[in-house]
Amino acid sequence: MTLRLILTRHAKSSWGDPEQPDHARPLNDRGRRSADRIGRWLAENGHAPKVACLSTALRAVETWEGIAPRLGGKVDEVWDKALYHSSPETMLSVLGHQAPETVILIAHNPGMGSLAQLLAEDPPQRAEFDYFPTCATLILDFDAESWAGIEPLGGRVVDFIVPRDLTD
Numbered sequence: 001m002t003l004r005l006i007l008t009r010h011a012k013s014s015w016g017d018p019e020q021p022d023h024a025r026p027l028n029d030r031g032r033r034s035a036d037r038i039g040r041w042l043a044e045n046g047h048a049p050k051v052a053c054l055s056t057a058l059r060a061v062e063t064w065e066g067i068a069p070r071l072g073g074k075v076d077e078v079w080d081k082a083l084y085h086s087s088p089e090t091m092l093s094v095l096g097h098q099a100p101e102t103v104i105l106i107a108h109n110p111g112m113g114s115l116a117q118l119l120a121e122d123p124p125q126r127a128e129f130d131y132f133p134t135c136a137t138l139i140l141d142f143d144a145e146s147w148a149g150i151e152p153l154g155g156r157v158v159d160f161i162v163p164r165d166l167t168d
């Protein structure tokens with residue numbers, strides 16, 4: 001069976017209020033545009049997930065709110081506080097409990113970039129992949145029977161995109 005994983009780092013957030021707790025930082029205008037662009041790109045390329053595993057941080061919530069309307073169908077949502085600034089191991093643990101064949105995971109760096117590097121068999125030869133900027137999106141396919149069975153370096157890169165690759 002082929003499993004598809006969509007890894008998306010949250011979009012660009014606002015630093016306008018230095019007193020605001022990190023977990024409560026919203027997206028800025030650029031971040032909202034980026035989330036919409038990535039949602040449109042996912043839909044246009046047939047990368048619609050069945051479930052979304054999401055950090056509870058406001059910037060991840062708003063990233064999903066920008067992506068989801070573009071997908072055109074119902075996507076089950078799994079909100080997990082453990083995905084806030086999580087390690088690749090924690091992300092894999094959350095992913096391991098999912099059943100659908102296509103999952104999007106929206107979380108934070110440095111864990112998101114580290115997870116992408118851990119899983120990609122043949123990483124994209126782009127500088128952006130190395131630092132996984134905001135709203136970077138990686139599509140990986142795995143030959144596995146379940147998410148609990150995916151292996152490091154076992155993901156075939158289908159696509160990798162950053163918002164600046166897209167125009168309105």
